[in-house]
Amino acid sequence: MVLVQNVSKLYRLYKHPADRIREILPFFPNQLHTDFWALRDITFNLERGEILGLVGPNGCGKSTLLQIVCGILPPTNGRVVTQGRIAALLELGAGFNPEFTGRENVFLNGEIMGLSRGEIERVFPSIESFADIGEFIHRPVKEYSSGMYVRLAFSTAIHVEPDILIVDEALAVGDAVFANRCVRKFEELKLRKVTVLFVSHDLGLVKQLSDRAILLLGGRIEAQGDPKDVINRYIGLVLEKQKSDVARGGSREVQGSFRHGDGTSEILEIELMNARGESGRAFGSGDRVTVRVRSRFHRAKSDPMVGILIRTRIGMDVYGTNTRLEQIELGDFDAGEELDIQFSFDCWLTPQEYTLTVATQSADGSSHDWVDDAIAFEIVDAKTMAGVANLRAEVTWTKRKQEPASR
Numbered sequence: 001m002v003l004v005q006n007v008s009k010l011y012r013l014y015k016h017p018a019d020r021i022r023e024i025l026p027f028f029p030n031q032l033h034t035d036f037w038a039l040r041d042i043t044f045n046l047e048r049g050e051i052l053g054l055v056g057p058n059g060c061g062k063s064t065l066l067q068i069v070c071g072i073l074p075p076t077n078g079r080v081v082t083q084g085r086i087a088a089l090l091e092l093g094a095g096f097n098p099e100f101t102g103r104e105n106v107f108l109n110g111e112i113m114g115l116s117r118g119e120i121e122r123v124f125p126s127i128e129s130f131a132d133i134g135e136f137i138h139r140p141v142k143e144y145s146s147g148m149y150v151r152l153a154f155s156t157a158i159h160v161e162p163d164i165l166i167v168d169e170a171l172a173v174g175d176a177v178f179a180n181r182c183v184r185k186f187e188e189l190k191l192r193k194v195t196v197l198f199v200s201h202d203l204g205l206v207k208q209l210s211d212r213a214i215l216l217l218g219g220r221i222e223a224q225g226d227p228k229d230v231i232n233r234y235i236g237l238v239l240e241k242q243k244s245d246v247a248r249g250g251s252r253e254v255q256g257s258f259r260h261g262d263g264t265s266e267i268l269e270i271e272l273m274n275a276r277g278e279s280g281r282a283f284g285s286g287d288r289v290t291v292r293v294r295s296r297f298h299r300a301k302s303d304p305m306v307g308i309l310i311r312t313r314i315g316m317d318v319y320g321t322n323t324r325l326e327q328i329e330l331g332d333f334d335a336g337e338e339l340d341i342q343f344s345f346d347c348w349l350t351p352q353e354y355t356l357t358v359a360t361q362s363a364d365g366s367s368h369d370w371v372d373d374a375i376a377f378e379i380v381d382a383k384t385m386a387g388v389a390n391l392r393a394e395v396t397w398t399k400r401k402q403e404p405a406s407r
């Protein structure tokens with residue numbers, strides 16, 4: 001059981017570290033901090049065997065709430081009551097000693113959870129099999145990839161026989177095979193009456209696994225109840241925020257995770273637009289989306305190319321094209337001339353986060369200006385789908401009664 005009553009968490013924010021000391025000195029009468037409430041008046045309860053999904057935008061207080069429930073952070077106000085053994089998988093890097101091997105960390109975590117060495121020996125083969133990291137189980141954790149780390153951490157958490165399992169967006173790091181294995185494990189834990197509290201940006205996963213869902217916004221509970229209703233509310237809020245961002249005039253300054261090129265031309269502006277020509281960062285699956293790219297040539301160039309590339313948040317290429325592939329000849333450009341080009345398509349992607357990479361290039365493929373992950377955007381939909389492509393399957397079926405065998 002988990003009981004959260006009127007929990008609030010306050011952080012004092014200082015512009016300079018030394019302001020913490022200055023503020024307590026008698027000859028500095030002014031307050032040098034600002035109050036930031038990460039959580040305000042959070043109240044809910046979880047019964048034995050119930051699965052609760054937490055959703056909300058980044059910075060809304062989800063991870064802070066999980067840390068308070070685990071006992072890692074104390075609440076400023078309110079209280080948390082839990083009954084039973086808690087196993088938690090929070091931010092990557094927490095809980096394991098990087099110098100210890102995977103095996104040593106499993107035993108260390110098990111002993112911290114109150115298991116005897118004999119009990120850990122008994123479940124270790126299951127932990128090793130579920131994690132499926134091979135001989136790396138005998139290597140120091142500091143040599144692990146993020147995916148291997150999550151595999152072992154999640155496997156350890158679910159095999160120490162917890163009464164309460166708390167997971168913070170850990171499954172997003174693993175591959176698709178491991179994620180499916182984890183989903184099946186969640187369903188098994190539900191049958192064993194293990195209480196689960198988890199955070200995920202995968203709205204389809206929340207609908208699939210949760211008995212209830214809570215939407216956090218600005219540190220407060222915006223909605224709670226049936227996962228389908230809560231997710232629909234969340235999608236509505238995302239789309240409303242997109243409209244308000246457009247009304248304020250969102251920034252179109254070109255930034256990215258990596259930028260390179262010979263400088264023949266420069267990308268000045270990148271814009272994602274919906275069917276009404278409004279800038280946005282969230283679209284429904286199947287919406288008409290336009291990518292607008294404006295660039296300026298610093299040197300004369302004949303027959304340049306402009307291309308776009310969509311990736312998932314873990315870097316997998318989803319779709320890419322360019323003017324050459326689309327058989328568009330752009331002609332000749334003099335120094336100082338600008339090119340304004342648009343790519344429009346029906347965006348039949350599944351609900352998740354994506355990034356847009358844009359490039360201007362020469363006919364031989366060398367880059368003038370290549371901007372990786374220039375824009376992050378989100379596809380939202382109330383319908384659950386796997387993979388990255390929404391192929392809009394049509395399902396037909398018939399039911400036939402078994403005819404009795406003739407004698």
